[in-house]
Amino acid sequence: RPEPLMNFLGQLWRGQGRVEAPLATSQNGAAAQADAAKKLASNGQPTHSAAGKADADRAAMPPPPPVIQRVPAPDISTTGPDEEEGEEQTTPKAAATEPASSVPTFSLTSDDQDEPDHDDVPSNPPMFPAANSAQRARGPVTGTGTAATSTTMPPPPPPPSLSTPNAMAPPPRPTPAALSPNAMPPKLSPLPNRNLPLPNRGPLATQQQARGGGGGGSSLALPPTHTTKPASKKVQLTPGHSPLDWARLSSSPTSDLRNLPASTPYLRVTPSVLRAMNGRKGRDAWTALGGRVYNITPYVPFHPGGAGELLRCAGKDGNKLFGEVHPWVNYETMLAACLVGILVEEGDTGASQMDEMD
Numbered sequence: 001r002p003e004p005l006m007n008f009l010g011q012l013w014r015g016q017g018r019v020e021a022p023l024a025t026s027q028n029g030a031a032a033q034a035d036a037a038k039k040l041a042s043n044g045q046p047t048h049s050a051a052g053k054a055d056a057d058r059a060a061m062p063p064p065p066p067v068i069q070r071v072p073a074p075d076i077s078t079t080g081p082d083e084e085e086g087e088e089q090t091t092p093k094a095a096a097t098e099p100a101s102s103v104p105t106f107s108l109t110s111d112d113q114d115e116p117d118h119d120d121v122p123s124n125p126p127m128f129p130a131a132n133s134a135q136r137a138r139g140p141v142t143g144t145g146t147a148a149t150s151t152t153m154p155p156p157p158p159p160p161s162l163s164t165p166n167a168m169a170p171p172p173r174p175t176p177a178a179l180s181p182n183a184m185p186p187k188l189s190p191l192p193n194r195n196l197p198l199p200n201r202g203p204l205a206t207q208q209q210a211r212g213g214g215g216g217g218s219s220l221a222l223p224p225t226h227t228t229k230p231a232s233k234k235v236q237l238t239p240g241h242s243p244l245d246w247a248r249l250s251s252s253p254t255s256d257l258r259n260l261p262a263s264t265p266y267l268r269v270t271p272s273v274l275r276a277m278n279g280r281k282g283r284d285a286w287t288a289l290g291g292r293v294y295n296i297t298p299y300v301p302f303h304p305g306g307a308g309e310l311l312r313c314a315g316k317d318g319n320k321l322f323g324e325v326h327p328w329v330n331y332e333t334m335l336a337a338c339l340v341g342i343l344v345e346e347g348d349t350g351a352s353q354m355d356e357m358d
C-alpha cells in the first residue's frame, strides 16, 4: 500500500516527522517517543518498519552512559612520541616491530655514556633471553642500567645455560665402575675365606709379642714373607761372553777349559794344592763345589756376577759362597768342561800329582 507510506515519507521530508516521530535523537522522554509511535501507527503506517522498530527499541533503552574521559597512561612503550600520538592507549604496548627512536647502543668501552633510560628496556625485548640475561649478569660490561631493569621488569627466566639439567649438555655419565663389566673387583682380603668373621686376635702389639716369643699359638695370620727382593748384582758382560756364548764354548769338543795337558786324567786334589790354585801369579783359579774341583778361570769373563764375585771362591771350597748367592745354578752342567778332578783329604796321593804339575 504505497499511499500511507508516501504520506509518512512526505511528513518526514517536510520536517513534521522530526517533531512527532522518534526518529531524531530528541531529548524527549521515552513516553513522548512512545506517543509518537502510536500516532504513526494510527495513521496506518506499518509499525514493524525498520526505522520505526529501531526507533522504538532505541527509545526503550536507557540513555547511554556518559563517555569517560580516560587519562592516558604513562607511555612506556618503545614508540616514539611522534608515533600514534593522540591515540588513546590504555595498555602499555611494546612495539617490537617498530624501530625505536632511541635504540640503546651497547658498547664495550668503559666511557660509554649512553645510559639507556627507563624506556629502553622494554623497547628491545631480548630475542635471545639467554644472551640478554647474560649481558645483564655481566652488567658493567655493557653499561646498561641493570638496576632499573630489575625494578621494572620481572625477573628474567633462568637462562638455558649448561648448568641447568634441561640444557643440551649430556646427562651425567655413570661411573666407569658401574658401566664396565670388566671393572676390577674390590681388593679382596688375603684370607682364604673372606666370608668368615675375622678372629679376635687382640691388639697388634700383643700379636707381635706372641709371634716373636715363639709360642705362637693359633694365629691365622699369614707368616711374614720377604717380599723385598734384593737388588740385582749382575754386571754388564763384555760382548761374546753371554751365557749362550759360554754354553757354546763349553760344549765344544775342541775347547780345552781344564788347561791341563792333553789326556790328563781327573786329578786328586788336596786342600793344599787347591789353595795354591787361587788365580794369582799366573796360576789358574780352582774351586771345589760338591767335592769336585773346577778350573773357573775360563768362566771368569762369562760370570754374570762379575769376576770379583766369582774369584772369591778361588783356591778354596766354594760351596758356602755359591749356596748363599745362587743355589739354583746348575754348576755341574755349566762347568763340566772345566772339571779338574776331585777334592781329597790332605796326604792323599794327589799331592804328588800336584807337585808334578808344578
Ligand code: HEM
Residues within 6 Å of the ligand: 231, 232, 233, 234, 287, 296, 303, 304, 305, 306, 309, 310, 311, 312, 313, 318, 321, 322, 325, 326, 329, 331, 334, 335
Ligand atoms: C763357581 C761357580 C759359579 C758359577 C758357575 C756361577 C754362575 C752364575 C750364574 C749362572 C749366574 C746367573 C744367575 C741368574 O741369572 O739367576 C750367577 C750370578 C751371580 N753369581 Fe755366580 N757363579 C759361580 C760362583 C759364584 C760365586 C763363588 C759367587 C760369589 C761369591 C757368585 C756370585 C754371583 C752373583 C753376585 C751373581 C749375580 C746374582 C744376581 O744379582 O742375579 N757366583 N752366577
